[in-house]
Amino acid sequence: MNSYQRVMGTLSGQPVDKLPVFAVLGAYGGKLTHTDLRTLFSDASAYVAGQQALQREFGFDLVMTPFVYTAISEAFGGETAWSDTQAPNMKRPGVRTAEEVLSAPLPDPQKSGLLPVVLDATRRLAGLYKEQVPIIGVLPGPAVMPSLIIGMEQWLETVLFDEVLARKLLDHTAPFFVSWANALLDAGADCLVITEGMAAAEIAPRALFSERFLPCITASFAQINGPKVLHHTGGCINHILDLLPGLPGLVGVAVGSRDDLAEARRLIGPDVTLIGNLDNLSFPSASADKMSELSRSCLQTAAPSGHYILANSGADIPLTTPPENLRAMLAAAAAYSKERGSIV
Amino acid sequence: MNPHELSEKLLAAMINADRTAAAALIEQALAGGIGHGQVITDVLDPAIVRLGRLWEDQEMSLAQNFVASKIAEDTLLRCIPDKAENSHTKGAVVIGNIEDDFHSLGRKTVGLFLSAAGWDVHDLGNDVTAEELLKKAVEVDACVIGASAMMQTTALNIRKLRQLIDERGLTDRIKLAVGGAVFNWRPDLVAEVGGDGSARNAIEADGLFMRLQTEVRGEVPT
Numbered sequence: 001m002n003s004y005q006r007v008m009g010t011l012s013g014q015p016v017d018k019l020p021v022f023a024v025l026g027a028y029g030g031k032l033t034h035t036d037l038r039t040l041f042s043d044a045s046a047y048v049a050g051q052q053a054l055q056r057e058f059g060f061d062l063v064m065t066p067f068v069y070t071a072i073s074e075a076f077g078g079e080t081a082w083s084d085t086q087a088p089n090m091k092r093p094g095v096r097t098a099e100e101v102l103s104a105p106l107p108d109p110q111k112s113g114l115l116p117v118v119l120d121a122t123r124r125l126a127g128l129y130k131e132q133v134p135i136i137g138v139l140p141g142p143a144v145m146p147s148l149i150i151g152m153e154q155w156l157e158t159v160l161f162d163e164v165l166a167r168k169l170l171d172h173t174a175p176f177f178v179s180w181a182n183a184l185l186d187a188g189a190d191c192l193v194i195t196e197g198m199a200a201a202e203i204a205p206r207a208l209f210s211e212r213f214l215p216c217i218t219a220s221f222a223q224i225n226g227p228k229v230l231h232h233t234g235g236c237i238n239h240i241l242d243l244l245p246g247l248p249g250l251v252g253v254a255v256g257s258r259d260d261l262a263e264a265r266r267l268i269g270p271d272v273t274l275i276g277n278l279d280n281l282s283f284p285s286a287s288a289d290k291m292s293e294l295s296r297s298c299l300q301t302a303a304p305s306g307h308y309i310l311a312n313s314g315a316d317i318p319l320t321t322p323p324e325n326l327r328a329m330l331a332a333a334a335a336y337s338k339e340r341g342s343i344v
Numbered sequence: 345m346n347p348h349e350l351s352e353k354l355l356a357a358m359i360n361a362d363r364t365a366a367a368a369l370i371e372q373a374l375a376g377g378i379g380h381g382q383v384i385t386d387v388l389d390p391a392i393v394r395l396g397r398l399w400e401d402q403e404m405s406l407a408q409n410f411v412a413s414k415i416a417e418d419t420l421l422r423c424i425p426d427k428a429e430n431s432h433t434k435g436a437v438v439i440g441n442i443e444d445d446f447h448s449l450g451r452k453t454v455g456l457f458l459s460a461a462g463w464d465v466h467d468l469g470n471d472v473t474a475e476e477l478l479k480k481a482v483e484v485d486a487c488v489i490g491a492s493a494m495m496q497t498t499a500l501n502i503r504k505l506r507q508l509i510d511e512r513g514l515t516d517r518i519k520l521a522v523g524g525a526v527f528n529w530r531p532d533l534v535a536e537v538g539g540d541g542s543a544r545n546a547i548e549a550d551g552l553f554m555r556l557q558t559e560v561r562g563e564v565p566t
Contacts, residue, residue: 081446083444083497085444089446090446091446091470091471152447152449153448153452156410156449159407160410160411160414161414201405202405202406202525203406204405204406205408208405234525258529281526284496318496319497
Protein backbone atom coordinates (compact mmCIF):
# COMPACT_ATOMS: atom_id res chain seq x y z
CA MET A 1 0.00 0.00 0.00
CA ASN A 2 1.48 3.38 -0.96
CA SER A 3 0.94 6.70 0.78
CA TYR A 4 -1.84 7.72 -1.59
CA GLN A 5 -3.79 4.55 -0.95
CA ARG A 6 -3.10 4.78 2.78
CA VAL A 7 -4.34 8.34 3.13
CA MET A 8 -7.32 8.00 0.80
CA GLY A 9 -8.22 4.75 2.54
CA THR A 10 -8.10 6.44 5.93
CA LEU A 11 -10.21 9.38 4.74
CA SER A 12 -12.84 7.00 3.38
CA GLY A 13 -12.79 4.69 6.40
CA GLN A 14 -11.19 1.71 4.66
CA PRO A 15 -8.63 -0.56 6.36
CA VAL A 16 -5.02 0.46 5.69
CA ASP A 17 -1.65 -1.20 6.26
CA LYS A 18 -0.42 1.42 8.71
CA LEU A 19 -1.52 4.68 10.20
CA PRO A 20 -0.64 7.66 7.98
CA VAL A 21 1.55 10.48 9.24
CA PHE A 22 1.53 14.10 8.04
CA ALA A 23 3.97 16.87 8.81
CA VAL A 24 3.52 20.38 7.49
CA LEU A 25 6.88 20.88 5.86
CA GLY A 26 7.21 23.61 3.26
CA ALA A 27 10.17 25.74 4.25
CA TYR A 28 11.94 22.66 5.62
CA GLY A 29 12.35 21.46 2.04
CA GLY A 30 14.52 24.52 1.40
CA LYS A 31 16.61 23.64 4.41
CA LEU A 32 17.31 20.21 2.93
CA THR A 33 18.15 21.58 -0.52
CA HIS A 34 20.05 24.62 0.81
CA THR A 35 17.65 26.96 -0.96
CA ASP A 36 16.76 30.36 0.44
CA LEU A 37 13.07 30.73 1.24
CA ARG A 38 12.38 33.49 -1.27
CA THR A 39 13.63 31.26 -4.07
CA LEU A 40 11.87 28.23 -2.64
CA PHE A 41 8.47 29.91 -2.65
CA SER A 42 8.97 31.82 -5.92
CA ASP A 43 10.33 29.07 -8.16
CA ALA A 44 8.23 25.99 -8.84
CA SER A 45 11.22 23.75 -9.61
CA ALA A 46 12.99 24.81 -6.39
CA TYR A 47 9.87 24.14 -4.33
CA VAL A 48 9.29 20.73 -5.90
CA ALA A 49 12.94 19.83 -5.32
CA GLY A 50 12.32 20.60 -1.65
CA GLN A 51 9.31 18.31 -1.51
CA GLN A 52 11.31 15.56 -3.25
CA ALA A 53 14.09 15.96 -0.69
CA LEU A 54 11.54 15.68 2.12
CA GLN A 55 10.14 12.50 0.59
CA ARG A 56 13.61 11.00 0.32
CA GLU A 57 14.63 12.06 3.82
CA PHE A 58 11.45 11.22 5.75
CA GLY A 59 8.72 9.79 3.52
CA PHE A 60 5.72 11.37 5.19
CA ASP A 61 2.38 10.41 3.66
CA LEU A 62 1.89 13.63 1.71
CA VAL A 63 3.47 16.20 -0.51
CA MET A 64 2.20 19.74 -0.13
CA THR A 65 1.59 22.42 -2.68
CA PRO A 66 3.31 25.67 -1.68
CA PHE A 67 1.41 27.28 1.18
CA VAL A 68 2.52 30.80 0.57
CA TYR A 69 -0.51 32.83 1.58
CA THR A 70 1.30 36.01 0.66
CA ALA A 71 0.81 34.91 -2.95
CA ILE A 72 -2.84 35.76 -2.36
CA SER A 73 -2.22 39.06 -0.59
CA GLU A 74 0.19 39.99 -3.40
CA ALA A 75 -2.44 39.11 -6.00
CA PHE A 76 -4.59 41.80 -4.38
CA GLY A 77 -1.70 44.30 -4.36
CA GLY A 78 -0.19 43.56 -0.95
CA GLU A 79 3.46 43.67 -0.01
CA THR A 80 5.40 40.68 1.33
CA ALA A 81 8.03 40.46 4.06
CA TRP A 82 10.52 37.71 3.25
CA SER A 83 12.54 36.01 5.92
CA ASP A 84 15.39 33.52 6.05
CA THR A 85 13.83 31.63 8.93
CA GLN A 86 10.11 31.34 8.25
CA ALA A 87 7.54 31.34 5.47
CA PRO A 88 6.81 34.86 4.20
CA ASN A 89 4.38 37.19 5.94
CA MET A 90 2.13 39.94 4.69
CA LYS A 91 3.90 43.24 5.32
CA ARG A 92 1.13 45.50 4.06
CA PRO A 93 -2.33 44.68 2.67
CA GLY A 94 -3.07 45.74 -0.88
CA VAL A 95 -6.42 47.40 -0.25
CA ARG A 96 -7.33 49.82 2.53
CA THR A 97 -11.02 49.23 3.03
CA ALA A 98 -13.77 46.73 2.36
CA GLU A 99 -15.53 49.26 0.10
CA GLU A 100 -12.46 49.49 -2.12
CA VAL A 101 -12.36 45.71 -2.50
CA LEU A 102 -15.98 45.68 -3.63
CA SER A 103 -15.27 48.13 -6.42
CA ALA A 104 -12.25 46.27 -7.82
CA PRO A 105 -12.17 43.14 -10.01
CA LEU A 106 -10.95 39.90 -8.45
CA PRO A 107 -7.52 38.64 -9.53
CA ASP A 108 -7.24 35.78 -12.00
CA PRO A 109 -5.60 32.78 -10.23
CA GLN A 110 -3.96 31.75 -13.49
CA LYS A 111 -2.22 35.07 -14.02
CA SER A 112 -1.77 37.01 -10.79
CA GLY A 113 1.54 37.34 -8.98
CA LEU A 114 2.96 34.10 -7.61
CA LEU A 115 -0.29 32.15 -7.97
CA PRO A 116 0.78 30.65 -11.34
CA VAL A 117 3.98 29.47 -9.64
CA VAL A 118 1.91 27.62 -7.05
CA LEU A 119 -0.13 25.99 -9.83
CA ASP A 120 3.03 25.10 -11.75
CA ALA A 121 4.48 23.45 -8.63
CA THR A 122 1.22 21.55 -8.13
CA ARG A 123 1.34 20.21 -11.71
CA ARG A 124 4.95 19.16 -11.26
CA LEU A 125 4.14 17.39 -7.99
CA ALA A 126 1.27 15.62 -9.73
CA GLY A 127 3.65 14.54 -12.49
CA LEU A 128 5.97 13.00 -9.93
CA TYR A 129 3.62 11.61 -7.31
CA LYS A 130 0.10 11.15 -8.73
CA GLU A 131 -1.52 8.12 -7.07
CA GLN A 132 1.73 7.40 -5.23
CA VAL A 133 1.76 10.13 -2.58
CA PRO A 134 -1.29 12.32 -2.00
CA ILE A 135 -0.85 15.86 -3.24
CA ILE A 136 -2.33 18.13 -0.62
CA GLY A 137 -3.29 21.61 -1.76
CA VAL A 138 -3.24 24.20 1.01
CA LEU A 139 -5.12 27.48 0.88
CA PRO A 140 -6.68 30.03 3.26
CA GLY A 141 -10.40 29.68 3.93
CA PRO A 142 -13.12 31.96 2.61
CA ALA A 143 -13.84 33.65 5.95
CA VAL A 144 -10.24 34.62 6.64
CA MET A 145 -9.57 35.55 3.00
CA PRO A 146 -10.62 39.22 3.44
CA SER A 147 -7.91 39.65 6.09
CA LEU A 148 -5.32 38.90 3.42
CA ILE A 149 -6.79 41.65 1.27
CA ILE A 150 -7.46 44.47 3.77
CA GLY A 151 -5.58 43.25 6.86
CA MET A 152 -6.90 41.52 9.96
CA GLU A 153 -7.67 44.73 11.81
CA GLN A 154 -9.83 46.15 9.02
CA TRP A 155 -11.52 42.81 8.55
CA LEU A 156 -12.41 42.45 12.23
CA GLU A 157 -13.62 46.03 12.31
CA THR A 158 -15.92 45.27 9.38
CA VAL A 159 -17.16 41.95 10.75
CA LEU A 160 -17.87 43.30 14.22
CA PHE A 161 -19.28 46.70 13.40
CA ASP A 162 -20.70 46.55 9.88
CA GLU A 163 -22.44 43.24 9.36
CA VAL A 164 -23.97 44.16 6.01
CA LEU A 165 -20.66 45.26 4.52
CA ALA A 166 -18.92 42.17 5.92
CA ARG A 167 -21.47 39.94 4.21
CA LYS A 168 -21.01 41.82 0.94
CA LEU A 169 -17.26 41.40 1.19
CA LEU A 170 -17.53 37.68 1.87
CA ASP A 171 -19.93 37.32 -1.06
CA HIS A 172 -17.54 39.29 -3.24
CA THR A 173 -14.36 37.37 -2.38
CA ALA A 174 -15.86 33.88 -2.10
CA PRO A 175 -15.73 33.34 -5.90
CA PHE A 176 -12.00 33.97 -5.80
CA PHE A 177 -11.61 31.38 -3.05
CA VAL A 178 -13.66 28.88 -5.05
CA SER A 179 -11.76 29.51 -8.27
CA TRP A 180 -8.40 29.21 -6.48
CA ALA A 181 -9.45 25.97 -4.79
CA ASN A 182 -10.67 24.46 -8.04
CA ALA A 183 -7.54 25.64 -9.86
CA LEU A 184 -5.41 23.71 -7.36
CA LEU A 185 -7.54 20.61 -7.87
CA ASP A 186 -7.39 20.98 -11.65
CA ALA A 187 -3.61 21.28 -11.42
CA GLY A 188 -3.44 17.92 -9.66
CA ALA A 189 -4.14 18.34 -5.94
CA ASP A 190 -5.90 15.26 -4.54
CA CYS A 191 -7.29 16.91 -1.44
CA LEU A 192 -7.46 20.46 -0.12
CA VAL A 193 -6.52 21.60 3.37
CA ILE A 194 -8.36 24.84 4.00
CA THR A 195 -6.83 26.90 6.77
CA GLU A 196 -9.66 28.92 8.22
CA GLY A 197 -8.42 31.28 10.91
CA MET A 198 -11.94 32.31 11.82
CA ALA A 199 -12.56 28.73 12.97
CA ALA A 200 -10.01 29.11 15.78
CA ALA A 201 -11.34 29.79 19.27
CA GLU A 202 -8.57 32.31 19.77
CA ILE A 203 -9.87 34.42 16.90
CA ALA A 204 -13.66 34.21 16.95
CA PRO A 205 -16.17 32.89 19.48
CA ARG A 206 -18.59 30.15 18.45
CA ALA A 207 -21.55 32.45 17.85
CA LEU A 208 -19.59 34.69 15.52
CA PHE A 209 -18.33 31.68 13.58
CA SER A 210 -21.72 30.03 13.25
CA GLU A 211 -23.66 33.18 12.37
CA ARG A 212 -21.26 35.09 10.16
CA PHE A 213 -18.73 32.66 8.73
CA LEU A 214 -20.21 29.16 8.55
CA PRO A 215 -22.85 30.07 5.92
CA CYS A 216 -20.11 31.41 3.62
CA ILE A 217 -17.89 28.37 4.23
CA THR A 218 -20.80 26.02 3.52
CA ALA A 219 -21.77 27.77 0.29
CA SER A 220 -18.15 27.93 -0.91
CA PHE A 221 -17.39 24.29 -0.10
CA ALA A 222 -20.39 23.21 -2.18
CA GLN A 223 -18.75 24.76 -5.25
CA ILE A 224 -15.40 22.98 -4.85
CA ASN A 225 -15.05 19.69 -6.65
CA GLY A 226 -12.86 17.73 -4.28
CA PRO A 227 -12.33 16.41 -0.75
CA LYS A 228 -11.63 19.04 1.87
CA VAL A 229 -9.99 19.21 5.29
CA LEU A 230 -10.72 22.18 7.55
CA HIS A 231 -7.70 23.47 9.47
CA HIS A 232 -7.75 25.91 12.40
CA THR A 233 -4.36 27.51 11.46
CA GLY A 234 -2.88 27.01 14.91
CA GLY A 235 -5.51 27.46 17.57
CA CYS A 236 -8.25 25.38 19.16
CA ILE A 237 -11.24 24.18 17.16
CA ASN A 238 -13.24 21.93 19.49
CA HIS A 239 -15.64 24.79 20.25
CA ILE A 240 -17.16 24.51 16.77
CA LEU A 241 -16.51 20.89 15.79
CA ASP A 242 -20.12 19.82 16.24
CA LEU A 243 -21.15 22.38 13.62
CA LEU A 244 -18.97 20.89 10.90
CA PRO A 245 -20.38 17.45 9.97
CA GLY A 246 -22.34 17.83 6.77
CA LEU A 247 -20.13 20.56 5.30
CA PRO A 248 -20.01 19.72 1.58
CA GLY A 249 -17.06 17.47 0.78
CA LEU A 250 -15.58 17.65 4.28
CA VAL A 251 -13.44 14.56 4.90
CA GLY A 252 -11.24 15.73 7.75
CA VAL A 253 -10.55 18.32 10.41
CA ALA A 254 -7.18 19.34 11.83
CA VAL A 255 -7.41 19.43 15.62
CA GLY A 256 -5.46 21.94 17.71
CA SER A 257 -2.72 20.80 20.05
CA ARG A 258 -4.72 22.06 23.03
CA ASP A 259 -7.91 20.39 21.91
CA ASP A 260 -8.90 17.20 23.68
CA LEU A 261 -8.66 14.49 21.01
CA ALA A 262 -11.22 12.20 22.62
CA GLU A 263 -13.66 15.08 22.95
CA ALA A 264 -12.95 16.04 19.35
CA ARG A 265 -14.02 12.58 18.21
CA ARG A 266 -17.21 12.78 20.24
CA LEU A 267 -18.03 16.19 18.78
CA ILE A 268 -17.28 15.47 15.14
CA GLY A 269 -18.84 12.01 15.02
CA PRO A 270 -17.40 8.76 13.67
CA ASP A 271 -17.04 9.49 9.96
CA VAL A 272 -14.77 12.52 9.68
CA THR A 273 -11.00 12.01 9.88
CA LEU A 274 -9.19 13.84 12.67
CA ILE A 275 -5.68 15.10 11.96
CA GLY A 276 -3.25 16.24 14.67
CA ASN A 277 -2.67 17.13 17.52
CA LEU A 278 1.07 17.47 18.12
CA ASP A 279 2.14 20.91 19.30
CA ASN A 280 4.12 22.77 16.63
CA LEU A 281 6.13 24.59 19.24
CA SER A 282 7.40 21.35 20.73
CA PHE A 283 9.12 20.29 17.56
CA PRO A 284 12.27 22.42 17.80
CA SER A 285 12.71 22.15 21.55
CA ALA A 286 11.57 18.67 22.63
CA SER A 287 13.82 15.64 22.55
CA ALA A 288 13.18 12.81 20.11
CA ASP A 289 12.06 10.67 23.06
CA LYS A 290 9.57 13.32 24.06
CA MET A 291 8.25 13.57 20.49
CA SER A 292 7.85 9.83 20.47
CA GLU A 293 5.96 9.95 23.78
CA LEU A 294 3.70 12.77 22.57
CA SER A 295 3.02 10.88 19.34
CA ARG A 296 2.14 7.68 21.23
CA SER A 297 -0.24 9.63 23.42
CA CYS A 298 -2.09 10.97 20.37
CA LEU A 299 -2.18 7.53 18.79
CA GLN A 300 -3.51 5.80 21.88
CA THR A 301 -6.27 8.37 22.24
CA ALA A 302 -7.38 8.85 18.65
CA ALA A 303 -6.31 5.89 16.54
CA PRO A 304 -8.53 3.15 18.02
CA SER A 305 -11.70 4.75 16.67
CA GLY A 306 -10.18 4.97 13.16
CA HIS A 307 -10.24 7.92 10.77
CA TYR A 308 -7.07 9.34 12.30
CA ILE A 309 -3.85 10.79 10.87
CA LEU A 310 -0.98 11.69 13.18
CA ALA A 311 0.27 15.20 12.41
CA ASN A 312 1.51 18.45 13.82
CA SER A 313 -1.18 20.98 14.68
CA GLY A 314 -0.19 24.22 13.11
CA ALA A 315 1.50 25.81 10.16
CA ASP A 316 4.98 25.07 8.86
CA ILE A 317 7.12 23.14 11.32
CA PRO A 318 9.99 25.41 12.46
CA LEU A 319 13.25 25.08 10.53
CA THR A 320 15.20 24.52 13.74
CA THR A 321 13.40 21.22 14.33
CA PRO A 322 15.93 18.36 14.51
CA PRO A 323 15.26 15.67 11.88
CA GLU A 324 15.28 13.06 14.66
CA ASN A 325 12.08 14.60 16.03
CA LEU A 326 10.34 14.15 12.69
CA ARG A 327 11.58 10.58 12.47
CA ALA A 328 10.30 9.96 16.01
CA MET A 329 6.75 10.73 14.82
CA LEU A 330 7.08 8.28 11.97
CA ALA A 331 8.59 5.61 14.18
CA ALA A 332 5.84 5.98 16.79
CA ALA A 333 3.12 5.55 14.17
CA ALA A 334 4.91 2.57 12.59
CA ALA A 335 5.29 0.90 15.99
CA TYR A 336 1.65 1.50 16.81
CA SER A 337 0.55 0.05 13.47
CA LYS A 338 2.76 -3.00 13.97
CA GLU A 339 1.26 -3.64 17.40
CA ARG A 340 -2.31 -3.21 16.16
CA GLY A 341 -2.04 -4.92 12.77
CA SER A 342 -4.48 -3.55 10.17
CA ILE A 343 -5.65 -0.02 10.88
CA VAL A 344 -9.19 1.15 10.23
CA MET B 345 -26.05 58.20 37.06
CA ASN B 346 -22.83 58.32 39.04
CA PRO B 347 -19.46 57.21 37.57
CA HIS B 348 -19.71 53.80 39.23
CA GLU B 349 -23.10 53.08 37.67
CA LEU B 350 -21.90 54.35 34.30
CA SER B 351 -18.86 52.11 34.54
CA GLU B 352 -21.08 49.10 35.26
CA LYS B 353 -23.15 49.86 32.17
CA LEU B 354 -20.03 50.43 30.07
CA LEU B 355 -18.77 47.03 31.15
CA ALA B 356 -22.05 45.47 30.02
CA ALA B 357 -21.73 47.22 26.65
CA MET B 358 -18.20 45.84 26.26
CA ILE B 359 -19.30 42.31 27.05
CA ASN B 360 -22.19 42.61 24.60
CA ALA B 361 -19.96 44.17 21.93
CA ASP B 362 -22.35 47.11 21.80
CA ARG B 363 -20.16 49.96 20.63
CA THR B 364 -23.10 52.32 20.06
CA ALA B 365 -24.44 51.88 23.57
CA ALA B 366 -20.95 52.44 24.96
CA ALA B 367 -20.62 55.71 23.04
CA ALA B 368 -24.03 56.85 24.32
CA LEU B 369 -22.96 56.16 27.89
CA ILE B 370 -19.86 58.27 27.52
CA GLU B 371 -21.93 61.13 26.10
CA GLN B 372 -24.31 60.75 29.02
CA ALA B 373 -21.42 60.94 31.45
CA LEU B 374 -20.03 64.09 29.84
CA ALA B 375 -23.48 65.71 29.63
CA GLY B 376 -24.00 64.92 33.28
CA GLY B 377 -20.98 67.02 34.20
CA ILE B 378 -18.34 64.34 34.64
CA GLY B 379 -15.01 65.70 33.35
CA HIS B 380 -13.16 64.09 30.47
CA GLY B 381 -10.32 62.97 32.70
CA GLN B 382 -12.72 61.51 35.23
CA VAL B 383 -14.51 59.57 32.50
CA ILE B 384 -11.21 57.83 31.77
CA THR B 385 -10.23 57.22 35.37
CA ASP B 386 -13.61 56.52 36.99
CA VAL B 387 -15.73 55.11 34.15
CA LEU B 388 -13.48 53.51 31.53
CA ASP B 389 -10.61 52.27 33.67
CA PRO B 390 -12.74 50.37 36.25
CA ALA B 391 -14.70 48.75 33.41
CA ILE B 392 -11.48 47.55 31.83
CA VAL B 393 -10.21 46.20 35.14
CA ARG B 394 -13.50 44.38 35.74
CA LEU B 395 -13.43 42.98 32.23
CA GLY B 396 -9.97 41.60 32.86
CA ARG B 397 -11.13 39.91 36.05
CA LEU B 398 -14.20 38.45 34.39
CA TRP B 399 -12.12 36.94 31.63
CA GLU B 400 -9.20 36.00 33.82
CA ASP B 401 -9.95 32.31 33.80
CA GLN B 402 -11.34 32.11 30.31
CA GLU B 403 -9.91 32.19 26.83
CA MET B 404 -10.66 35.52 25.28
CA SER B 405 -10.94 35.59 21.52
CA LEU B 406 -9.26 38.18 19.38
CA ALA B 407 -12.70 39.39 18.29
CA GLN B 408 -13.87 40.02 21.87
CA ASN B 409 -10.59 41.71 22.70
CA PHE B 410 -10.96 43.84 19.60
CA VAL B 411 -14.43 45.07 20.51
CA ALA B 412 -13.34 46.04 24.01
CA SER B 413 -10.31 47.86 22.63
CA LYS B 414 -12.44 49.75 20.12
CA ILE B 415 -14.76 50.94 22.90
CA ALA B 416 -11.72 52.02 24.89
CA GLU B 417 -10.38 53.81 21.82
CA ASP B 418 -13.70 55.56 21.19
CA THR B 419 -13.77 56.74 24.78
CA LEU B 420 -10.19 57.94 24.71
CA LEU B 421 -10.67 59.83 21.46
CA ARG B 422 -13.82 61.44 22.79
CA CYS B 423 -12.02 62.54 25.93
CA ILE B 424 -8.70 63.55 24.38
CA PRO B 425 -9.58 67.28 23.94
CA ASP B 426 -9.37 67.66 27.67
CA LYS B 427 -6.80 65.00 28.30
CA ALA B 428 -4.30 67.75 29.02
CA GLU B 429 -6.35 68.65 32.07
CA ASN B 430 -5.12 65.44 33.57
CA SER B 431 -1.39 66.08 33.65
CA HIS B 432 -0.63 62.97 35.70
CA THR B 433 0.58 59.99 33.70
CA LYS B 434 1.92 56.73 34.98
CA GLY B 435 5.06 57.25 32.93
CA ALA B 436 6.48 56.63 29.47
CA VAL B 437 6.58 53.21 27.85
CA VAL B 438 7.73 52.07 24.41
CA ILE B 439 6.02 49.29 22.47
CA GLY B 440 6.56 47.69 19.07
CA ASN B 441 6.50 44.46 17.11
CA ILE B 442 10.03 43.09 17.11
CA GLU B 443 12.11 42.89 13.94
CA ASP B 444 10.50 40.74 11.19
CA ASP B 445 7.11 40.64 12.95
CA PHE B 446 4.14 42.22 11.18
CA HIS B 447 1.20 41.07 13.31
CA SER B 448 0.16 44.45 14.64
CA LEU B 449 -3.32 43.95 16.04
CA GLY B 450 -2.35 42.70 19.49
CA ARG B 451 0.23 45.44 19.91
CA LYS B 452 -2.22 48.16 18.93
CA THR B 453 -4.77 46.82 21.39
CA VAL B 454 -2.20 46.77 24.16
CA GLY B 455 -1.28 50.36 23.29
CA LEU B 456 -4.90 51.43 23.58
CA PHE B 457 -5.40 49.80 26.95
CA LEU B 458 -2.15 51.21 28.27
CA SER B 459 -3.17 54.69 27.11
CA ALA B 460 -6.56 54.22 28.73
CA ALA B 461 -4.80 53.26 31.94
CA GLY B 462 -2.76 56.47 31.91
CA TRP B 463 0.57 55.49 30.35
CA ASP B 464 2.38 57.75 27.90
CA VAL B 465 2.65 55.18 25.09
CA HIS B 466 5.24 55.46 22.32
CA ASP B 467 4.18 52.92 19.69
CA LEU B 468 6.94 52.34 17.13
CA GLY B 469 4.88 50.00 14.91
CA ASN B 470 5.87 46.80 13.13
CA ASP B 471 9.28 45.31 12.35
CA VAL B 472 11.21 47.41 14.89
CA THR B 473 14.83 46.56 15.59
CA ALA B 474 16.14 46.07 19.10
CA GLU B 475 18.31 49.15 18.65
CA GLU B 476 15.35 51.33 17.69
CA LEU B 477 13.27 50.18 20.65
CA LEU B 478 16.06 50.80 23.14
CA LYS B 479 17.02 54.16 21.61
CA LYS B 480 13.45 55.43 21.96
CA ALA B 481 13.15 54.06 25.50
CA VAL B 482 16.26 55.96 26.57
CA GLU B 483 15.08 59.09 24.75
CA VAL B 484 11.69 59.23 26.49
CA ASP B 485 12.96 57.79 29.78
CA ALA B 486 10.69 54.76 29.54
CA CYS B 487 10.73 52.25 32.36
CA VAL B 488 9.29 49.42 30.23
CA ILE B 489 9.70 48.29 26.64
CA GLY B 490 6.87 46.08 25.38
CA ALA B 491 8.03 43.81 22.55
CA SER B 492 5.38 41.90 20.64
CA ALA B 493 5.72 38.82 18.43
CA MET B 494 3.18 36.36 17.12
CA MET B 495 5.45 33.61 15.84
CA GLN B 496 8.16 31.66 17.61
CA THR B 497 10.69 32.56 14.94
CA THR B 498 10.16 36.28 15.42
CA ALA B 499 9.83 35.99 19.20
CA LEU B 500 13.42 34.77 19.29
CA ASN B 501 14.51 38.13 17.84
CA ILE B 502 13.60 39.65 21.21
CA ARG B 503 16.72 38.00 22.64
CA LYS B 504 18.78 40.68 20.93
CA LEU B 505 16.86 43.39 22.79
CA ARG B 506 17.50 41.62 26.08
CA GLN B 507 21.18 41.45 25.23
CA LEU B 508 21.34 45.16 24.33
CA ILE B 509 19.58 46.24 27.53
CA ASP B 510 22.00 44.20 29.62
CA GLU B 511 25.12 45.22 27.70
CA ARG B 512 24.33 48.89 28.20
CA GLY B 513 23.87 48.46 31.93
CA LEU B 514 20.15 49.26 31.81
CA THR B 515 18.87 46.01 33.30
CA ASP B 516 17.54 47.68 36.43
CA ARG B 517 16.31 50.80 34.66
CA ILE B 518 14.37 49.38 31.73
CA LYS B 519 12.24 46.27 32.05
CA LEU B 520 11.27 44.07 29.12
CA ALA B 521 7.62 43.05 28.74
CA VAL B 522 6.94 40.50 26.01
CA GLY B 523 3.65 39.43 24.52
CA GLY B 524 1.86 37.87 21.57
CA ALA B 525 0.06 34.66 20.74
CA VAL B 526 3.15 32.47 20.91
CA PHE B 527 3.83 33.43 24.54
CA ASN B 528 0.36 32.31 25.56
CA TRP B 529 0.98 28.96 23.91
CA ARG B 530 4.47 28.58 25.29
CA PRO B 531 4.86 30.51 28.57
CA ASP B 532 8.43 29.22 28.99
CA LEU B 533 9.35 31.29 25.94
CA VAL B 534 9.09 34.44 28.10
CA ALA B 535 12.21 33.43 30.00
CA GLU B 536 13.85 32.00 26.89
CA VAL B 537 13.83 35.40 25.17
CA GLY B 538 14.80 37.21 28.38
CA GLY B 539 11.44 38.80 29.15
CA ASP B 540 10.80 40.24 32.60
CA GLY B 541 7.12 39.41 32.31
CA SER B 542 4.18 38.86 30.01
CA ALA B 543 0.43 39.42 29.92
CA ARG B 544 -2.04 36.98 28.44
CA ASN B 545 -4.16 39.73 26.94
CA ALA B 546 -4.26 43.48 26.45
CA ILE B 547 -6.37 44.07 29.53
CA GLU B 548 -3.71 42.57 31.77
CA ALA B 549 -0.97 44.73 30.24
CA ASP B 550 -1.50 47.63 32.66
CA GLY B 551 -1.01 45.36 35.67
CA LEU B 552 2.17 43.93 34.18
CA PHE B 553 3.61 47.35 33.34
CA MET B 554 2.75 48.62 36.84
CA ARG B 555 4.58 45.67 38.38
CA LEU B 556 7.63 46.22 36.20
CA GLN B 557 7.64 49.94 36.99
CA THR B 558 7.56 49.09 40.68
CA GLU B 559 10.60 46.86 40.18
CA VAL B 560 12.46 49.66 38.40
CA ARG B 561 11.72 52.03 41.23
CA GLY B 562 12.93 49.47 43.69
CA GLU B 563 9.64 49.57 45.54
CA VAL B 564 8.16 46.63 47.35
CA PRO B 565 5.08 45.47 45.46
CA THR B 566 1.91 45.75 47.51
